[in-house]
Amino acid sequence: MNNKPKTRMTKQRKAILRVLKNTTIHPTADWIYEQVKKEIPNISLGTIYRNLNVLAKNKDIMVLDYGSTYSRYDGNPENHYHFHCKKCEQVFDLELPCFHDLNEKVNEDTNFKAENHRLEFYGFCPDCR
Amino acid sequence: MNNKPKTRMTKQRKAILRVLKNTTIHPTADWIYEQVKKEIPNISLGTIYRNLNVLAKNKDIMVLDYGSTYSRYDGNPENHYHFHCKKCEQVFDLELPCFHDLNEKVNEDTNFKAENHRLEFYGFCPDCR
DNA sequence: ATTTAACTAGTAATTATTGCTAATAGAAAC
DNA sequence: GTTTCTATTAGCAATAATTACTAGTTAAAT
8 A cells, every 4th residue: 555645746836845945045934925925926824834844744845943933944955054143143054064973973872873963053154253 | 330130039930940950851831830830839831931031041041942833941051962752752961072173163164153053863762762 | 538635725723932011029228 | 127129920911933724726647
């Protein structure tokens, strides 16, 4: 038997994915909503949320739900690190290779079995430092 | 001039801090509310939130607002890493020294000025692996 | 072309958290 | 100890992000 849900690529889902893939600002659901509305004026905010959840589950995008009352979304599903500026409050992608040895260190030094990790840096961006 | 707000150690604040210092389960505001109510039955949930925010601002505790619709709180204000079990969904403290060189690596390799970082591991705990 | 279930728009509901206000109570000064 | 001052509280209303619901729609398999 095959229980995997058949996800359809609707025009709404396609538009949401395209908007998210074409920005680096790690937008909120509401920002995405405003952008997609330019193309599909009567799209509903619920549709944005539902599709972001589906896309995240399918590993097409990444949810950044760190340290805030709302989530931000990232069109790059590969693990990478972020930098949060304490002044301008923007979130930047860091051009650093992933430290895979962090997982290994945990697995060597503890009884936990680490499969992945999330690392976020806080400080000042080049413009604000 | 001295503008720092004079924080008072009220019995509510003291109780909240004690409850949080005496657990390792990284509880939610609501869990703390239920515990403190045993001692101060008419305490209000707003008081819990306000004090958790004050205590966090004073660096007496730490807020863990990662990947969830609600925040968890940690009575240990020193930077340390957490492990999220994918099965039992508990959050554990890791007995690992802090990797200070991660900040330095960012500062050497990029134009960002990293002051601190947060690192969370995901996988399976000793009981669930 | 027909069929079917995944999906949508619109709206109501939920949930964690914050805001408001009159009353209370730490703690500093007397 | 008493007074004074203002941070804090209880109780409740308000927010804001997100999810749930439902009747109608549509992608895509047959």
